[in-house]
Amino acid sequence: MTRSLPPHIEAAFWLLLTAVGYFLLASLSLYATKGADNIAAIWPPSGYFLALLLLMPARAQITAFIGMAMASIAANMLVGGSSLLLSAGFTVANACEAVIALGVLRIGGPGDLSFMVPRAVAKFCAAAIIGSLTGGVFAALLTGSGLNFFLSWTTTVALGMLIVAPMIVIFARMIASGALQNVPMRMKLESGAIMLGVALMTGATFSQSLFPGTFVPCLAVILAAFRLGPFGAAASVLVVTIVASLMTVHGYGPIAAIDAQPKVHVYFLQFYLLALLFTALTLAALTVMHRRLAKRLEQSNRLLLQAEAAALVGHWRVDLLNWTIQWSDQAYRVHGLEPGTPVDVEYSVDRYVDEDGQEVRRIIEDAVRTGEPFQYQGRIRRPDGVIRHVKSHGSVEFSRRGRAIAIFGTVQDVTEVVENARVLEAARSAAERIANTDMLTGLPNRRHTLAELEAALIEARDGEGALAVAIFDIDHFKRVNDNYGHAAGDAVIRRVAHRARGVLRDVDLIGRVGGEEFVGILRGSSAQAAEIVADRVRKAVESEAGLANDAPRVTISVGLARFDGDSDIEELMHRADQALYRAKREGRNRVGMAA
Structure with a gap:
């Protein structure tokens, strides 16, 4: 969205966007959900910054780091009450985790990160975890803090990257590609209703501690992931995160009711959100992939049916275990039947005239015994009495144990070919007689x-x-x-x-x-x-x-x-x-x- 801007305007745009957004998110996180060791329960700025790095051109990343550093120091000093030195240490750690996460995502070559592919989702999760671990190590070393601080930093940063970055990246790409404008109003209303339902169900669950219903928001998130895909998964998890975090850190909900230290409440909430996120993103990616495969399969089947109809070739499959047969629509047409008419194995073989039927049975029996591909040509009698010449090719399917379980083959109406060959042979014989x-x-x-x-x-x-x-x-x-x-x-x-x-x-x-x-x-x-x-x-x-x-x-x-x-x-x-x-x-x- 900034390709047409002059370089200095483009750099200023990303600097401003990074600094303002990072400062606001960091300030809200530090103010609303302070946890142990003065570390937020979830750190959205890390996810926001990683998302911008994935969206912006490489030439603007240096200015973005400058904007992030200024915003981080300002937020930690003004809202978090940290010293300049400590704020600078936190900023260095946040910058390192962003660099590491971005580097992991770029392994294997540059390319757009897709949340519609399970393998890409797994790679993004690995990058966020590795980056947060790196940032935690730097933060602990720079501040001289212990293991608890390292764990708290790592979990909050990882959660921030995993929850915030996907939604921003997906939403920005939808806007840039014009996909959002092409979404029907009915789908937009449905999306809003689903998000509202997620918020209401999460609020109802985490506003009380009498009933431990933490599974209830999961149902809404699964629905959002199934209906809206990766964007629905990321957005719904973000809604759950905001509502659940606010309720939990202020002492409401089933997690806050656990008889343990506040630090344990934060860890449990983070674990809950991470599990929810992994489930939602994976489900959304698998759903999208399933729909794509289903669409591709539907298109392939449609093309196959068209090709079969054009070539007068049908296909069939005999289940040797249950002794049943399946015909394609064109196989029915070759035999002069309406598609879907009940047929069995014996019927299909009995359609051949007597002398050809015996040979067909022998060839199929030999194929099952030897496992070799086969072909045969014969004459079938249609229900209306018309004789047609057909040709079949097939092969035997085996189980992993080497047992013959099915026979798959094709059937082609070659009547015209046979008649043409007969005419050509007669013409050749006549020409030969004339020549001799x-x-x-x-x-x-x-x-x-x-x-x-x-x-x-x-x-x-x-x-x-x-x-x-x-x-x-x-x-x-x-x-x-x-x-x-x-x-x-x-x-x-x-x-x-x-x-x-x-x-x-x-x-x-x-x-x-x-x-x-x-x-x-x-x-x-x-x-x-x-x-x-x-x-x-x-x-x-x-x-x-x-x-x-x-x-x-x-x-x-x-x-x-x-x-x-x-x-x-x-x-x-x-x-x-x-x-x-x-x-x-x-x-x-x-x-x-x-x-």
């Missing part, structure tokens, strides 16, 4: 035929059966095109392909390798058997059965070569080709056998 098929005859084309011949040759070379290759073409095919036209020529080629394919065995393959030329792959055929098959093809083509009167009559010549250790298909084809040429030279319409 001769469009005119429907027979395998040259590429496919040679690939099949290569595979057959490898089998024959490995001793897996005999092999023969037949090459044949249509005799005088050029005359057919010249006399009847290319359309008639194409019809002849189709007729030859159809009749040749019709008389071949299932193990044989015939393909068109170009023009009117065909290749037959005869697996498992001896030389004699191959020649019989080849001649059967020749006769089928020569036959005039079923021919139209105006259809051209054609014959074929066949060259046949049996595998005889040929090094490759070129050599085998060359031998069959030579046999074809010999058949043509010898008059056509015949089968020529390679040597």
Whole structure:
């Protein structure tokens, strides 16, 4: 709030704020609640000064120490009745405790102190205690006092730091951040009512000694910490401190009624306030952290549900001890059910079609036995009868003793993926058929035929059966095109392909390798058997059965070569080709056998 001020104005502001506030608090404490050895029961100036040191920029801290020293000496001399030397000793001790406490808080690097984190609260408490112990040692040494003085100083200073500093720091940061302005009026009224209730309950408790009801203010403080967070905890404890201290040091309340020296009353009150403060701050920090975690968890769950809905992925968990199952909303949708519909483990497995359900059971049983992650894919039948493809991934949860206690997994609707894969496979198969098929005859084309011949040759070379290759073409095919036209020529080629394919065995393959030329792959055929098959093809083509009167009559010549250790298909084809040429030279319409 002073960043825009010139440096000298900023230094003067913090000097004045420190000196005035410290003097007023010190004077009121010394006047209203004097304890043993002329030490106040609680010393708020130490908490006020530590809070300012945490809020102000580092460049203003020197002037703040000057203002604190002037205010401390003045208060101790004017109100406390101490000498200049004694007042200076007290001031040095107060300054040392502030330096030590600030140093402890800065361990681990500079940063804003947060009272909303339990670890930060514990660090602040440790800093206040260490600082007060240091100040007590300095004060006892400088004044030559004994153990009682040291204990009294340490407890009052520690209490002042712990009670006053948190409320000032939290309140100042709320103002600086604008959070206080954003608080609804309803919450402000509720906060005021809670603080008033704390004051009334504390006043009622400490204004009488008939009933020992010191626990009653604790209830109000817990409510304030739960509803208002760290600020409510610090403010309510401060209210209890003010009321209880005033009542106790003036002889009222259950603590003052204890049959003991006034010094014991002060120690008991301090212990009571410290216990109340630790409880309230810790509860407030834990409450804030719990609310943040709950909000973060709620947001994470919301994002998870959105992600599951977008990806069509749900999750499930099977409790192996109680044999129950839990589904997420998306898991219900995958199964075609309304979220929240009662389901059990058997129902979820029975949704799979019979052959898939048996495999799912086996996979899950193996996972429980081995503890290994698992995945499976199957088909489920929804209540409306629709079949959907789903895919699951999961893992087994184990107890600390290594016992399987649950199975957690995901379930995803992959119907579209499966259908798309099926369409792609059909398209790939169709494309492959087109790429391997001769469009005119429907027979395998040259590429496919040679690939099949290569595979057959490898089998024959490995001793897996005999092999023969037949090459044949249509005799005088050029005359057919010249006399009847290319359309008639194409019809002849189709007729030859159809009749040749019709008389071949299932193990044989015939393909068109170009023009009117065909290749037959005869697996498992001896030389004699191959020649019989080849001649059967020749006769089928020569036959005039079923021919139209105006259809051209054609014959074929066949060259046949049996595998005889040929090094490759070129050599085998060359031998069959030579046999074809010999058949043509010898008059056509015949089968020529390679040597």
